[in-house]
Amino acid sequence: MENDFKLAVLIDGDNIPSAYVKEMMEEIAKYGNPTIKRIYGDWTKPFLSKWKNLLLENAITPIQQYGYTTGKNATDSAMIIDAMDILYSEKVNGFCLVSSDSDFTRLATRLREAGMKVYGIGEKKTPDPFIVACDKFIYIEILQNRTKETEGSTTTDKPVKKSQVDKITPKVVKLISSTISDLADDDGWAFLGDVGSLLQKKQPNFDSRNYGFEKLTPLIDSIGKFEIDQRDSSRGKFKLIYVRNKKR
Structure with a gap:
């Protein structure tokens, strides 16, 4: 910002x-x-x-x-x-x-x-x-x-075992899946940044940290129902992350 x-x-x-x-x-x-x-x-x-x-x-x-x-x-x-x-x-x-x-x-x-x-x-x-x-x-x-x-100067993307962390329910999985489908191209891939923005619009309190993850990518990866693809940007300095629903 x-x-x-x-x-x-x-x-x-x-x-x-x-x-x-x-x-x-x-x-x-x-x-x-x-x-x-x-x-x-x-x-x-x-x-x-x-x-x-x-x-x-x-x-x-x-x-x-x-x-x-x-x-x-x-x-x-x-x-x-x-x-x-x-x-x-x-x-x-x-x-x-x-x-x-x-x-x-x-x-x-x-x-x-x-x-x-x-x-x-x-x-x-x-x-x-x-x-x-x-x-x-x-x-x-x-x-x-x-x-x-973050105490001890280390931060992890792994789930944090705390009583205040929410469970990833079927409702959450369905929300992510439908959002990916809303944005997907002909091959089913959607840019993760767009997915995160649309999730926020659909559900303002959606936050990967609610489920013990600092970022959206490890949250989606932990569910096991989505594919993740990292692609080089046009400038080559960073990766662009795309996701899609796994084919049944």
């Missing part, structure tokens, strides 16, 4: 754990330059105290929002109002909404209607409506897995 792709990062401090904020910000940097970074919550409440040092370390601006009425989430309202103000300021190209709350579903939809790219980050408990309202949705749990996996 180019540095001139500017992102507004808006964090719902009420329902996002603070433990992996560093990994979260590193993930966000893959998709653009986070020029606006704000976190919303009632900072008079003790449970938000863990965030305070992390805000300075990551240059995140805290926005104080008192809960004026019992049972109403003032943080959500403040975040939504700020998002619309930022949208109309035309200072960013996209948004990263960090929350596990389905209350932000309509906000994500509205931002996309305005031509914004919308990334979501939240826990696996996040309701589906918010997930599918985003262009891409990343689970915090896979960032936790990556942190543990």
Whole structure:
């Protein structure tokens, strides 16, 4: 992602754990330059105290929002109002909404209607409506897995045996297979980059890391139902990867 792709990062401090904020910000940097970074919550409440040092370390601006009425989430309202103000300021190209709350579903939809790219980050408990309202949705749990996996300065493409890693179900295999078919040429081959992009459009929370793989290629290879072909690019400096469904 180019540095001139500017992102507004808006964090719902009420329902996002603070433990992996560093990994979260590193993930966000893959998709653009986070020029606006704000976190919303009632900072008079003790449970938000863990965030305070992390805000300075990551240059995140805290926005104080008192809960004026019992049972109403003032943080959500403040975040939504700020998002619309930022949208109309035309200072960013996209948004990263960090929350596990389905209350932000309509906000994500509205931002996309305005031509914004919308990334979501939240826990696996996040309701589906918010997930599918985003262009891409990343689970915090896979960032936790990556942190543990890379300890000792080594990273592997092999499956990680952790309770938080999802199983590769027949539904996942069918999704990959149908996506390859949608893009295949006359010989059944599809460019892997295009496959990954279409998978993301079909299912915004699709991520090879959910299944314990850093990249899509080893995930597809592990299933055993697809062929993989590496071809030289026209410039010869790197390989182009193509996949197709194995013939029965």
